[in-house]
Amino acid sequence: MSVNRELLDFIKRSPTAFQAVATAEDALRQKGFNELRESDKWILEKNGKYYTKKNGSSLIAFEIPEGDFSGFMMTAAHGDNPSFKIKENAEQKNDVYVRLSTESYGGGIYSTWLDRPLSVAGRIIVRDGNGFSTKLVDMERPVAVIPNLCIHFNRDANTGLNLNPAVDMVPLFKDAGDGKSFREMIAEKAGVKEKDILSTDLFLYNPQEGVEWSDYISSPRLDDLQSAFALLKGFIKSKPSKAVKVYCLFDNEEVGSGTKQGAASTFLSDVLERIADCFGLTKEERIRKLACSFMVSCDNGHAVHPNHPEVSDPNHAPKMNKGVVIKYNASQRYTTDAVSAAMFRLVCEKANVPVQMFFNRADIRGGGTLGNISTTQVSVNTVDIGLAQLAMHSNFETAGAKDTEYLVKAITAFYGKQFIQTENGYTLE
Secondary structure (H helix, E strand, O other): OOHHHHHHHHHHOOOOHHHHHHHHHHHHHHOOOEEOOOOOOOOOOOOOEEEEEEOOOEEEEEEOOOOOOOOEEEEEEEOOOOEEEEEEEEEEEOOOEEEEEEEEEOOOOHHHHEOOOEEEEEEEEEEEOOEEEEEEEEOOOOOEEEOOOOOOOOOOOOOOOOOOOOOOOOOEEEEOOOOOOHHHHHHHHHOOOHHHEEEEEEEEEOOOOOEEEOOEEEEOOHHHHHHHHHHHHHHHHOOOOOOEEEEEEEOOHHHOOOOOOOOOOOHHHHHHHHHHHHOOOOHHHHHHHHHOOEEEEEOOEEOOOOOOHHHEOOOOOOOOOOOEEEEOOOOOOOOOOHHHHHHHHHHHHHHOOOEEEEOEOOOOOOOOOOHHHHOOOOOOEEEEEEOEEEOOOOOOEEEEOOHHHHHHHHHHHHHOOOEEEOOOOEEEO
8 A cells, every 4th residue: 555545544534633543543553552541550661662642632652662761752743623613502403404503623714615515523422320431423424514605696706705604604414304413313323322422522524535646645634644644654664763752643733732632731741751750760860861852843834836836935935745844933933943953854864855944935924833832841852844735724635645755754764763962962873
């Protein structure tokens, strides 16, 4: 199976952050990784392979080396994407239709959600004795659509579309009086009784499968599942290292990461501290190892646009199929600096992977990502990278067919290295 076919299968199985974690978990289990629950006492062994989850929507996996470790080699991506979250009292009824009450999640391009058959996925919380349990749900088939207003009633449709999420973006579910209710449909798919559903975290998503065509791949959720997949594949493929290898898949990046399972939480710092504690390291020893640690924060970047090249900085306009993009921002919305960029460039050189650079045009404000957020909790050298793509935050995005393999190669090489601090810099070993 080609790497892009694997990627598109990963995306198909990951309609929400909950399923993305489950898909990553399946891949890790197949390679001998064992789950550690946060509430259990951790007993770690040399050469051990482990992972832990938070909220079912974030995951951190790590591999312990055979001997004393030099530091932590870490990567991070996110599993969430712009969408529409379905409210608890989902059905809006009138004499003609039943619609679903939603609110927007993240900064999506609303127009790309119109006139597409949409499905529903996420998790439900189900009564279980005196408590409850969690079940993942994926309808897999189309169950809703957000219809456009025809051009005959909206003559400005092609000149200036202003979409109100409470009016224009409400999905049609079914005719009034026909078929099962929304909650009945979800319960049936999950194999539970409707009365036992206590609460839900359900989202609309595009069930259309991704495709590889010409020099490109087009798919829902390339941002950021392309990164999540490539980092995971590189993590699993990489050879044993003298450092602790860490893979992070965070939730809620699209809404600022400020949750217990987001990059701004203590999730990563707690995991690293517990690893150090299991091997009897003092606080000072742990801090010394963090000084010889490195993080690659990976979230896709902007390719130069075929129809609007003017929005890119002319000297820093990445192209699809031309390799990994190192992302810079003077205001530190990306955390890359000269040191972290130099480190990652050395890794890519040794892996024979081409590198590009991205800066926003000086008068255009860019987006933020995981790197500068995670370093508020774990102070390590960090580089922000990604792969060049078009139509970021669209319901269907496009990227280069060659670039997934480039990123896998770079991350596989990265995990096989360690960085040692010297008097005037670092050495890559």
